[in-house]
Amino acid sequence: MQKLSEAQAKEYWKRNRSLMIRLMAIWFIVSFGFGIIGVDLLNTVQVGGYKLGFWFAQQGSIFVFIGLIFYYVVAMARLDREFGVEED
Amino acid sequence: MDLATTTYIVVGFTFLIYIGIAIAARAGDTREFYVAGGGVHPIANGMATAADWMSAASFISMAGLIGISYNGYGGSVFLMGWTGGYVILAMLLAPYLRKYGKFTVPEFIGDRYYSDTARVVAVICLILCSVTYVIGQMKGIGVAFSRFLETDYETGLYTGMVIVFFYAVLGGMKGITYTQIAQYVVLILAYTIPAIFISLQLTGNPIPQLGLGSTLVGSDTFLLDKLDQVLAETGFKEYTTSVRLSQVNMFAYTASLMIGTAGLPHVIIRFFTVPKVRDARKSAGWALIFIAILYTTAPAVAAMARLNIMQTIEPAPGQNLVIDQRPQWFKTWEQTGLLAIEDKNGDGRLQYVADPQRNELVKLDNDILVLANPEIARLPNWIIALVAAGGLAAALSTAAGLLLAISSAISHDLLKSTFYPTISEQMERNASRGAMALAVFGAGYLGLNPPGFAAGTVALAFGLAAASIFPALMMGIFSSRVTREGAVAGMVVGLGVTLFYVFQHKGIMFVADWRFLPGLAPNWFFGIEPNAFGCIGAAINFAVAMGVTSLTREPPERVRNLVQEIRIPAGMPSAPSDH
Numbered sequence: 001m002q003k004l005s006e007a008q009a010k011e012y013w014k015r016n017r018s019l020m021i022r023l024m025a026i027w028f029i030v031s032f033g034f035g036i037i038g039v040d041l042l043n044t045v046q047v048g049g050y051k052l053g054f055w056f057a058q059q060g061s062i063f064v065f066i067g068l069i070f071y072y073v074v075a076m077a078r079l080d081r082e083f084g085v086e087e088d
Numbered sequence: 089m090d091l092a093t094t095t096y097i098v099v100g101f102t103f104l105i106y107i108g109i110a111i112a113a114r115a116g117d118t119r120e121f122y123v124a125g126g127g128v129h130p131i132a133n134g135m136a137t138a139a140d141w142m143s144a145a146s147f148i149s150m151a152g153l154i155g156i157s158y159n160g161y162g163g164s165v166f167l168m169g170w171t172g173g174y175v176i177l178a179m180l181l182a183p184y185l186r187k188y189g190k191f192t193v194p195e196f197i198g199d200r201y202y203s204d205t206a207r208v209v210a211v212i213c214l215i216l217c218s219v220t221y222v223i224g225q226m227k228g229i230g231v232a233f234s235r236f237l238e239t240d241y242e243t244g245l246y247t248g249m250v251i252v253f254f255y256a257v258l259g260g261m262k263g264i265t266y267t268q269i270a271q272y273v274v275l276i277l278a279y280t281i282p283a284i285f286i287s288l289q290l291t292g293n294p295i296p297q298l299g300l301g302s303t304l305v306g307s308d309t310f311l312l313d314k315l316d317q318v319l320a321e322t323g324f325k326e327y328t329t330s331v332r333l334s335q336v337n338m339f340a341y342t343a344s345l346m347i348g349t350a351g352l353p354h355v356i357i358r359f360f361t362v363p364k365v366r367d368a369r370k371s372a373g374w375a376l377i378f379i380a381i382l383y384t385t386a387p388a389v390a391a392m393a394r395l396n397i398m399q400t401i402e403p404a405p406g407q408n409l410v411i412d413q414r415p416q417w418f419k420t421w422e423q424t425g426l427l428a429i430e431d432k433n434g435d436g437r438l439q440y441v442a443d444p445q446r447n448e449l450v451k452l453d454n455d456i457l458v459l460a461n462p463e464i465a466r467l468p469n470w471i472i473a474l475v476a477a478g479g480l481a482a483a484l485s486t487a488a489g490l491l492l493a494i495s496s497a498i499s500h501d502l503l504k505s506t507f508y509p510t511i512s513e514q515m516e517r518n519a520s521r522g523a524m525a526l527a528v529f530g531a532g533y534l535g536l537n538p539p540g541f542a543a544g545t546v547a548l549a550f551g552l553a554a555a556s557i558f559p560a561l562m563m564g565i566f567s568s569r570v571t572r573e574g575a576v577a578g579m580v581v582g583l584g585v586t587l588f589y590v591f592q593h594k595g596i597m598f599v600a601d602w603r604f605l606p607g608l609a610p611n612w613f614f615g616i617e618p619n620a621f622g623c624i625g626a627a628i629n630f631a632v633a634m635g636v637t638s639l640t641r642e643p644p645e646r647v648r649n650l651v652q653e654i655r656i657p658a659g660m661p662s663a664p665s666d667h
Binding site: 004009012013016020023027031032035036037039040043047048049054055057058059061062065066068069070072073076077080085086087088 | 168174338342370384
């Protein structure tokens with residue numbers, strides 16, 4: 001297990017944070033954005049029996065949440081390996 | 089075999105499983121007692137977290153809240169709010185708290201904010217939100233027993249107390265983890281099987297998530313369109329678009345539930361049980377998958393059961409149900425008081441309309457949707473029995489997790505870390521068991537003598553967790569500058585403001601006579617209802633903490649090192665050399 005220099009530790013945290021910010025932006029858009037703020041607009045689109053805004057509010061956002069977490073798991077595992085900080 | 093016997097057999101069988109697991113997995117040492125030895129597989133922990141998290145409210149009440157009280161779209165606040173919090177947990181809290189690697193949430197707050205005061209304040213916040221939450225579970229247990237097993241409410245509650253006491257006290261976190269896994273299996277089967285049947289009956293599609301977007305059997309009309317139309321004819325708002333109070337309120341409500349979810353200690357401590365930081369991330373994802381199975385089914389149950397009820401009462405416009413010919417399940421549930429009818433216009437038929445003057449379905453409890461669903465869909469007795477077992481599993485699993493969070497805060501944070509540091513490990517565990525016993529009886533007492541506030545309690549727990557614990561944890565990880573004075577002031581003010589807003593409205597401790605400042609209009613703060621106020625409390629917490637931090641001396645170097653250390657999964661950053 002190697003020790004990170006201060007600069008490396010900073011870089012690791014910066015990359016983690018920018019990944020988080022991007023994923024949390026999607027998190028915000030699918031729930032608050034599609035499900036609440038823009039729901040009327042999206043409801044003009046019909047997918048099967050669902051109004052799209054209603055679908056995001058009651059189903060879609062939840063599926064996206066799952067995808068976001070697992071994307072984060074994979075991306076962070078890659079980042080951990082790159083900086084040599086993964087656990088054995 | 090009659091329903092009561094079947095129910096006794098099914099519920100009794102599940103209880104035997106829980107007790108068997110508790111005996112097999114009892115905790116041997118302190119690490120097993122608090123964090124199940126730290127060796128729980130991330131998928132297993134995901135499942136346990138799902139059961140820990142999904143309470144009697146999720147299982148019994150949520151579909152009805154969506155389908156009846158919040159009239160469809162408005163109920164989305166629960167669906168998004170109670171799942172979106174896991175994204176916050178997975179990215180912003182769980183991995184770092186796991187890296188920190190100790191036993192409790194107040195322990196982290198005490199260490200990070202280098203202060204016994206901060207730790208004790210965190211313990212108080214934890215106990216406030218966990219106790220309010222556990223009362224709801226105890227009530228759920230009593231209600232499930234009395235409705236399905238035809239015992240009285242008290243007997244049901246006592247039985248529930250004994251079962252929880254037995255496996256939580258004996259098994260600690262280790263016993264709780266493995267019983268929660270079994271309880272997840274029971275509750276998810278109990279929820280999805282009736283949903284599959286009702287979806288098949290209405291839409292021909294066995295997957296409720298797809299059935300909700302399908303056409304009705306034997307017609308070209310989509311289920312949701314039909315529901316919108318039926319509700320419009322009876323004067324209700326449209327199901328797919330009716331907002332809860334206002335968009336601002338829905339935004340705040342969803343945000344509060346998300347932040348509150350991420351700040352609930354009994355959920356957070358589940359992530360201390362996995363071996364590694366990356367397991368904590370993974371585990372949050374698995375937890376959300378297991379939760380989503382129920383949470384994406386719930387809106388289908390809500391819409392389908394609502395449509396079923398509307399159409400039972402008025403199969404075609406004007407052809408209302410003759411009251412004397414009402415189905416058996418009506419009569420069954422009238423006896424429990426969850427359903428009541430009153431033939432106001434004396435025509436011998438039942439009218440269910442939005443206008444309260446003319447509405448003859450004078451009582452339709454939210455819990456009916458899930459509890460009576462199998463009977464409405466004419467499913468066999470064993471499925472009804474399974475629903476009873478599922479409701480109990482949901483309440484028991486959450487109650488156990490909460491009791492552990494409460495007792496470990498008392499034995500570990502108050503005794504071991506603050507007031508009695510020389511306590512031995514054995515004594516600490518016994519103290520924890522004692523605290524748990526007290527908590528069980530305290531919660532049981534409040535479940536038996538609900539001081540008028542039982543109905544509002546679970547929602548309050550989210551507000552409190554959002555306004556007090558979540559900001560302290562997040563700032564503790566994402567800033568190495570926030571000081572103990574800042575954190576303590578933030579928690580106290582966040583908690584205080586939230587309690588003020590809720591109690592001003594609903595009365596102190598929800599006693600209606602104890603409302604204060606009656607001159608203020610309901611929901612006076614931007615139209616936000618009290619249950620949705622947690623995110624405002626959280627924002628105030630952040631602001632106060634930042635403000636006070638800028639006026640106080642910066643944290644010692646060891647604290648800054650701790651913050652650097654928890655951000656990296658393995659190893660430590662080398663100590664900064666430039667000062």
